[in-house]
Amino acid sequence: MRKFSLRTNLLIFLALLSAAITTLYPLFYVAMTSARTLEDYNKNAYGIPKFFTLDSFRILIENYSLGTAARNTVTVVGISLLTAIIFSSFAGFALAKYDFPGSKAMNWSFIAVMLLPSQILIIPIYLLLSKFELVGHLHGLMFVYIGTNIPFGVFFLKSVFSAVPDTILDAARIDGAGFFKSFFKIAVPNAAAGITTLAVLQFLGMWNELLYAYLILPDQSQRLLTPALASIGGRYTTNQPLVAAALCITAAPTLILLAMSSKYLVRGVSTGIGNS
Amino acid sequence: MTLPALLEVGPDKGPTFAGRVQGHIRGATLTQQKQRIGLFAALPAFLVVTSLLFYPIGYAVWISFLKTDGVTSKFIGLSNYANIFTEPLVHEVFVTNLKFLIAIPMVIFLGLFTAVLLYQEIWGWRFFRIIFFLPSVLSTSVIGLMFRSAFTLNGPINTALIQFGFEPINFFARANMAIFVVVLALIWAGFGYSMMILLSGLMSIDTDLFAAAEVDGAGWWQKFRYIIIPSVKQQLAFVSIINTLYTFTSLFGFIFVMTAGGPMYSTTTLDYLVYQKAFSAFDMGEGSALAIIMFGVIALLTIAQSKHLKNDAGR
Numbered sequence: 051m052r053k054f055s056l057r058t059n060l061l062i063f064l065a066l067l068s069a070a071i072t073t074l075y076p077l078f079y080v081a082m083t084s085a086r087t088l089e090d091y092n093k094n095a096y097g098i099p100k101f102f103t104l105d106s107f108r109i110l111i112e113n114y115s116l117g118t119a120a121r122n123t124v125t126v127v128g129i130s131l132l133t134a135i136i137f138s139s140f141a142g143f144a145l146a147k148y149d150f151p152g153s154k155a156m157n158w159s160f161i162a163v164m165l166l167p168s169q170i171l172i173i174p175i176y177l178l179l180s181k182f183e184l185v186g187h188l189h190g191l192m193f194v195y196i197g198t199n200i201p202f203g204v205f206f207l208k209s210v211f212s213a214v215p216d217t218i219l220d221a222a223r224i225d226g227a228g229f230f231k232s233f234f235k236i237a238v239p240n241a242a243a244g245i246t247t248l249a250v251l252q253f254l255g256m257w258n259e260l261l262y263a264y265l266i267l268p269d270q271s272q273r274l275l276t277p278a279l280a281s282i283g284g285r286y287t288t289n290q291p292l293v294a295a296a297l298c299i300t301a302a303p304t305l306i307l308l309a310m311s312s313k314y315l316v317r318g319v320s321t322g323i324g325n326s
Numbered sequence: 327m328t329l330p331a332l333l334e335v336g337p338d339k340g341p342t343f344a345g346r347v348q349g350h351i352r353g354a355t356l357t358q359q360k361q362r363i364g365l366f367a368a369l370p371a372f373l374v375v376t377s378l379l380f381y382p383i384g385y386a387v388w389i390s391f392l393k394t395d396g397v398t399s400k401f402i403g404l405s406n407y408a409n410i411f412t413e414p415l416v417h418e419v420f421v422t423n424l425k426f427l428i429a430i431p432m433v434i435f436l437g438l439f440t441a442v443l444l445y446q447e448i449w450g451w452r453f454f455r456i457i458f459f460l461p462s463v464l465s466t467s468v469i470g471l472m473f474r475s476a477f478t479l480n481g482p483i484n485t486a487l488i489q490f491g492f493e494p495i496n497f498f499a500r501a502n503m504a505i506f507v508v509v510l511a512l513i514w515a516g517f518g519y520s521m522m523i524l525l526s527g528l529m530s531i532d533t534d535l536f537a538a539a540e541v542d543g544a545g546w547w548q549k550f551r552y553i554i555i556p557s558v559k560q561q562l563a564f565v566s567i568i569n570t571l572y573t574f575t576s577l578f579g580f581i582f583v584m585t586a587g588g589p590m591y592s593t594t595t596l597d598y599l600v601y602q603k604a605f606s607a608f609d610m611g612e613g614s615a616l617a618i619i620m621f622g623v624i625a626l627l628t629i630a631q632s633k634h635l636k637n638d639a640g641r
Contacts, residue, residue: 054446063449066440070457073514076472077460079482096482141371148364156372163379167575167624169600170617173389173610174382177396197378200371229363258465260579265605276467280583283471290475297468304463312456315463319519320526 077301083294091291106295110282115271116299119278122267126188126274127256130195135249137196138203139211143237145204146211147219157208164201168261171198176265184266191266191274195259199252210244211237247318250311254304275300390615395608406615415591416599416616423574423595425505429512430569436513437520437565442554444521445528455525458518466515466579473511474498474584501592504585508593511580516572520565527561528554563635567628574624596620 054062083091084106086099110116144150145157175194176185184190214237222232238245257276264277273281279300283293308315390406392399410416440458444451461469477483477497484494497503535553544552555562577595581587587594587602594602600620604613 054448059449062443066443066448066450066454069440070454073457073460076476080472080475096485137371137374141368144364144367148360148367150361150364150368153364153368156368159372159380160375163375163383165571165628166379166383167571167597167617167621169575169578169597170386170614170621171379171382172601173604173614173617174385175378176604177389177610178382178385180396193378197374200375201379204371229367233367254463258463258468260465260467260582261601264582276465279465279471280467280579283467283474283583284586287475287478293471293475297471301464301468304465305460308456308460308463312459315459316455316522319459319522 077305080294080297083291084298086291088289088291095290106291107299109292110295110299114278114282114296115273116275116278116296118271119273119275120299122188122272123257123274123276126191126195126263127253130192130199130256131249131253133192134196134199134203134252135245138200138248139207139238139241139245140233141200141204142207143211143233145208147214147216147237157204160201160204164205166198168198172261172265175262179266186267186269186272188267188272191262194262194266195256198262199255203248203252206248207241207244210241210248213244214240243314243317246311247314250307250314251318253307257304386614386618389610390618392611394610396610399611402611406612407619409612410616410619418591419594419596419599422505422592426509426512426573426577426595427570429509429516430566430573432509432513433517433520433569434562434565436517438524438558438562440517441521441524441528442550444525455522459522460518461515462519462522464515466576467583469511469515470580470583473507473514477507498585499589501589504589504593508577508580508584511584512573512577516569520569523565524558524561527558531557559635563632566635567631570627570631571624574620574627 082099083095085102085104087103087105090099141156141160145153179185179190179193182190184193218236218240219232222236227235260276260280263274264280267273267277279296282296286292391401391403393402393405394400440454444455448454475481479494479496483497487494495503497507531553536549539549539553574595575597578597578601581593581595581598582601585593587598596616597620600613600617603609603616
């Protein structure tokens with residue numbers, strides 16, 4: 051089943067290559083559009099630009115505070131991701147290796163809310179946050195991201211920590227290692243690849259999130275990148291280089307992350323569906 | 327795309343660490359102490375989830391019994407539910423949502439097709455694997471805006487149509503065309519994720535099966551039909567469930583940036599309607615009721631699909 055003949059190989063390769071071009075060309079086109087002037091775009095939208103300019107990026111940062119949006123996004127995603135991973139790994143480790151009363155029930159409660167759609171949560175969460183005057187504050191959104199990312203984090207890390215051999219944990223225990231020592235010195239180093247995978251997946255989820263970010267931070271001065279992009283894209287349809295530049299700023303970090311961590315992503319997508 | 331698995335939550339394998347240690351070290355107090363440590367380690371995550379997920383779900387149910395704009399509220403019992411079940415717009419939107427399901431067979435077909443080709447190690451398969459997966463790391467607003475720019479009246483697609491002698495099409499002014507563009511975006515952005523999951527299923531097939539089939543003179547189609555399909559049944563089930571969930575709950579980003587639900591309500595999906603009711607019309611009660619009904623529908627669909635597929639696997 052595995053190999054094709056030379057001719058079939060070539061034909062299929064060309065077919066897949068043209069499919070790959072439909073994925074890559076739009077990205078290339080957006081990148082090129084972002085580096086043109088508006089006049090150049092209006093005269094010659096599809097050719098090679100006469101000269102490249104970073105004007106659209108400058109305008110976005112100076113007039114549309116996209117620099118602030120990027121900084122806010124990094125702050126919110128960074129703190130939420132770190133907190134969610136720490137909470138999830140403690141809980142995942144405890145559920146995997148410490149059989150305490152109620153651990154089964156707790157485990158199921160995490161699984162039960164793992165696939166909860168955000169539409170059911172957004173209304174009560176919005177009302178609760180506004181009651182505590184957290185709407186319009188970065189940490190209001192952080193709470194939401196931490197809360198919504200923990201269930202999958204626990205589920206994922208429980209299976210990761212379960213794979214850490216009991217023998218080495220036992221040995222450490224006999225040598226007098228307590229919870230923290232077993233956790234940091236043995237469990238975490240052994241589960242590093244799994245934790246990285248989870249971090250990559252949840253980074254992408256938070257970075258790309260739109261609904262909560264849009265509703266919980268309504269002020270322009272506090273906006274995150276994705277909602278800022280959505281509103282720029284909705285308002286400035288006649289200035290495509292500007293929209294393209296905003297697309298580049300929003301998409302570049304995720305694409306760079308894909309390039310750097312494709313190994314972890316491939317792994318992360320395939321685990322958790324009971325195939326390992 | 328970080329949607330996790332709901333299919334396989336297997337039973338715990340083997341004795342746990344604490345259980346084993348119990349055998350090594352005598353004394354119930356030490357076991358109890360360990361159990362307490364475990365509980366304390368898991369507690370913070372549990373408390374966060376309780377206050378930020380469980381409590382809001384209960385609150386959402388309560389809100390659905392109120393007439394409220396977030397400031398003032400009045401208890402009206404089941405009126406919100408009654409309104410939703412009788413409102414023609416909701417029925418229309420539900421049908422629209424069903425139309426978007428067309429994307430799923432396409433996504434699965436393309437995903438399976440490319441997965442098999444990559445499994446057969448076509449030239450450059452590692453490169454194709456990453457390229458086809460690439461849209462999965464992009465935000466729905468990035469993808470939505472790219473498609474919107476491509477399909478606007480004076481965008482690249484219409485420029486190409488004119489070049490080939492066709493009339494330009496105002497895609498977003500016509501209901502079916504707007505749905506077509508969104509479905510196209512769903513397929514373009516979604517098939518790589520399904521491909522990845524199906525590929526991981528293919529990778530675990532015992533290659534001896536193919537060798538044995540070849541000895542028996544099986545052709546490509548027979549191997550596909552009788553070895554590949556049965557082997558990736560579980561992954562196919564997962565992919566179809568995840569994509570159905572996605573179509574009912576995660577189109578908000580696409581609709582928000584591409585069509586804003588229009589023209590009229592022709593691309594408004596259930597999740598977009600929840601947003602509109604709660605945050606444009608400020609009817610939080612009806613929005614909440616709609617979200618709960620929507621959740622009920624997808625929960626039923628998920629259970630039905632996984633039951634059906636489990637029966638299939640047992641045959």
